Amino acid sequence: MIALDGRSGVGKSTLALQMTDVLGAAIIDGDDFFAGGTALRSDAPALRAADCIDWTHQRAVLDVLRQGRAASWRAFDWDAFDGRLQSSVTELSPRSVVILEGVYSARPELADLIDMKVLVTVSDALREARLLAREGSIDPWERQWHEAEAHYFNEVMPWGRFEVILDAVNANE
Numbered sequence: 001m002i003a004l005d006g007r008s009g010v011g012k013s014t015l016a017l018q019m020t021d022v023l024g025a026a027i028i029d030g031d032d033f034f035a036g037g038t039a040l041r042s043d044a045p046a047l048r049a050a051d052c053i054d055w056t057h058q059r060a061v062l063d064v065l066r067q068g069r070a071a072s073w074r075a076f077d078w079d080a081f082d083g084r085l086q087s088s089v090t091e092l093s094p095r096s097v098v099i100l101e102g103v104y105s106a107r108p109e110l111a112d113l114i115d116m117k118v119l120v121t122v123s124d125a126l127r128e129a130r131l132l133a134r135e136g137s138i139d140p141w142e143r144q145w146h147e148a149e150a151h152y153f154n155e156v157m158p159w160g161r162f163e164v165i166l167d168a169v170n171a172n173e
Contacts, residue, residue, distance in 0.1 A: 001062060001113055002099045003106035005157065006120035007149050008142075009131040011168040015120060016101040026065075026095040030102020032075035033058050036148075038083055040141050048148035049156065053104045062113040065094050103149055106157055119162040122169055 002025075004012050016027045035054040057073060064071040070093045074085035092098075100110075106117040122130075131138055138146075159165055 001066065001115045002097065003110065003114045003117045004099050004101045004120060005103065005106040005117065005162070006168075007127055007153065008103060008146065009127040009134070010120045010122045011130070012101050012103075012120050015166070015168055016099050019097075019099060023097045024095065025097035025099050026092050028058070028061065028092065028098065028100045029075070030058070030100060030105050031078070032073065032090060033102075034076040034078075036145065038081055038141075041144055045147040045151035046155070048144060049104070049152040052145065052148055053102070053107075055104070055107055055109050058100065058105075059110055059113065061092075062098070062100065062110065065092065065098055066113060068094050070094065104152060106162065107152075108156065116164065117157075117162045118164040118166060119157075119159060120166050120168045122167065126169065 002019075004016050004019075006012050013029075016025075019025055020027060030053060033054045034052065036048060036052040041048055061071040061073055070091060072089050072091045074088070075090055077084050077086045100114070106114060106119070128138070131142075135142065153159075
């Protein structure tokens with residue numbers, strides 16, 4: 001189990017896809033477990049970081065896979081963007097390598113299930129350019145989650161808590 005963590009826009013998804021080709025790995029998209037709500041929040045970044053991902057559900061999926069069984073879950077419905085989950089079920093068969101990709105994937109609550117924590121980084125300028133290219137703009141709703149990410153990487157999972165730190169300057173090119 002590899003946690004591929006990093007700020008939004010650093011290239012985690014692209015890198016995870018490249019790793020599947022090399023390792024024959026399965027990917028779990030951390031965004032499937034989004035639980036932070038669709039409203040603009042005014043609470044502290046620490047609370048947003050704690051609420052952003054339904055890690056208890058992620059933990060259950062990882063645990064099932066570690067037991068060598070297929071796992072299934074319903075992902076957050078980003079198209080509807082109203083808080084509900086997709087009607088379809090995502091299913092994943094166990095593999096020798098599973099990559100949990102997404103911000104908060106190396107969180108301490110999952111540490112006993114994760115074999116390697118990888119932090120993916122790029123400069124803030126490149127990260128923001130990638131986000132603008134992907135999203136078109138960065139609105140206040142997205143900025144609230146960027147504040148939560150900053151808290152997470154400064155206070156909860158600083159660089160020293162990762163086994164591997166990867167500068168992914170070319171991950172999306």
